[in-house]
Amino acid sequence: MDLLVRAMTADDCDAVAAVRIGGWRWAYAGLMPQAYLDAMSVEENAADQRARLKDTTDSRVVNVVAERAGAVVGWGCLGPCRDPDVPDGSGELYALYVNPEHVSTGVGRALARTLVERAAVDGFSSLVLWVLKENDRARRFYEKAGFTPDGAEEPFDVGGASVPEVRYARSLTRAG
Numbered sequence: 152m153d154l155l156v157r158a159m160t161a162d163d164c165d166a167v168a169a170v171r172i173g174g175w176r177w178a179y180a181g182l183m184p185q186a187y188l189d190a191m192s193v194e195e196n197a198a199d200q201r202a203r204l205k206d207t208t209d210s211r212v213v214n215v216v217a218e219r220a221g222a223v224v225g226w227g228c229l230g231p232c233r234d235p236d237v238p239d240g241s242g243e244l245y246a247l248y249v250n251p252e253h254v255s256t257g258v259g260r261a262l263a264r265t266l267v268e269r270a271a272v273d274g275f276s277s278l279v280l281w282v283l284k285e286n287d288r289a290r291r292f293y294e295k296a297g298f299t300p301d302g303a304e305e306p307f308d309v310g311g312a313s314v315p316e317v318r319y320a321r322s323l324t325r326a327g
Contacts, residue, residue: 155219175188242278290317
């Protein structure tokens, strides 16, 4: 099936929230407290998505969706890096989620490629991301996309548990 990656709009917020929550529940099962995952609300996340889209004052924050047969099946977001120890001019891949039914169908690769290209065009010199240390599937995905661990690690506190994350990075050129 054809896949379209395009800019996210306010009309996509409900679908993006469903993709994000579904992605969390699928990808993080066994890695995070199940009670936390079960308590996540698509409605609340959709409201948060609308507020973030409306309040984005930094034009370098980019939200894209992957659409197949008219349905949103993936979402990704990037912007300036928030880590103080990363060189100025670096970007950060804030999120990349795929509807679990569409994992391993090219959706994630298309989103990653689009976001890397966009980060390069927008002038970011590198792109970093954080991934759960124990999320082997995601780590393999990002490594295939050209990212490598940069040695940074920190705890991510979620639902009363500390879940370690590791940072990945890749250099960018104007061509991505």
